[in-house]
Amino acid sequence: MSGLMEFLAMGGRGAYVWSAFAISLLALALEGRSVMSRNARARRDAIARAAAERVS
């Protein structure tokens, strides 16, 4: 347990180290998610446009 606490403390620099890693990994994960949803949106819009054209 104390090993884990020591690990998290990172020699007293824990706040800096973990915020650097956490924000980076979070940002990259969010980028992945936003790209996939952009894909989904593009697909939906293209299908909707095609459907509208077929009607008109």
Next chain:
Amino acid sequence: MAWTSLASPPRFHAVAGRLVAPLWIAALLLGVAGLVVGLGVAPSDAVQGEAYRILFVHVPAAWMSMLVYVAMAAWAAIGWAFNARMASMLARALAPTGALFTALALWTGACWGRPTWGAWWVWDARLTSELLLLLLYLGFIALVESIPDPRRADASGALLAIVGVVNVPVIYFSVVWWNTLHQGASLTLTAAPRLGASMLAALGLMTLAFWAHAIAAVLARARAIVIEREGSQPWAAAVLEGRA
């Protein structure tokens, strides 16, 4: 496979689609391995203690920020020179990823700088030129998004990206040309590395992880751009029906 066949948007869309998931899985595995080695296995630094570990995200992010800009400028130039739409779309896909890595490099650099050298930010050559890189990315994105005609947007973006590529060598050589706060290169092509073996391993793993993520994100974004721009083409209808 002839690489030039990827210049056709439908072919690119199909091939890239198969690559995205494996690349993200690779990024995840490499990232976990890199973090385990970097945070657990690698010893603490003699001078900087534990805070140095931030370099395992800071350095790969900075490397990617420069690499992606050069790639973006190169693809934009190819798109402009050969009138190849797919190359220009790839350049547009690269820009947000590059901007994100630049922002991360600046953020993690600040996290590292504060405990180690006492400053979140200094106006030394490397930090300033990295900040300029972020502005160059944002300028590129703003310009291409503001031009309604795709061909004009592609060509204008290419010109702007090429003009800005001068900044990348400045970032890279800034620690050689100016003797200010940011530390010099720990890894060069010619001299032996000044990092320990486990540190090198962690750095290598994290770099590969960032590469894999970047390629996956860029390919996925490029696919979205292809659908946005060419979605009304006949080939797109077949693809979209097949998925929907």
Next chain:
Amino acid sequence: MTGLAFVHALLRRDLRLASRRRTQTLLPLAFFGTAALLFPLGIGPEPQRLREIAPGIAWACALLAAMLPLQQLYAGDQADGSLEQLMLHDPSAFGIALSKAAVHWATSGLPLVIVAPLAGALMGLTADAAAMLALTLLLGTPVLSLLGSLGAALTLGLRHAAGLILLIVLPLCVPALVFGTGAVAAVDGGGSAAAHCELLGALLIASLALAPWAAAAALRISTE
């Protein structure tokens, strides 16, 4: 009409137009004065501090003042169809780009070379430092004009062109700013500004060599 004659004719025409729209032409200068005035008022009149930041204030305000008239650089001619006519004369647009950059410098850059050191002196710069400020602006404002001409060409006819120009051009102008203010700070500290001036000169030469081509290409792209 040969290339040089074309540039000369366009230059004379634009300068004459500028002299007729006196308010519009003097606007950058007025902006510079007003903006530079804000800093001593905002920061406080303490002479030592003011003298230290005077080069930075002068250069930054000069940079922003130079950006003001850029949006109209080509847009005015495009609106009434003159730009199209000019491009018929000069399909490569090189002469147009060069001439427009020269006009911009003559109306927005050169006056600042004279006025900014006066503002600097008001903020406590010594004669040496003020003279160096004039020199760095003499070397640097053409760079701003050349890069600005590129930005204006890229954003021709776009909505939000003004904001786009700032976002695109300002990062490119930062090296000139850094070397310019560095030179004045060096003189102020009693040292030599040679290195800064040499780098500034190199920037000027590089901009003269490359920027007109880039701006011309941008014009061709933007008017297709």
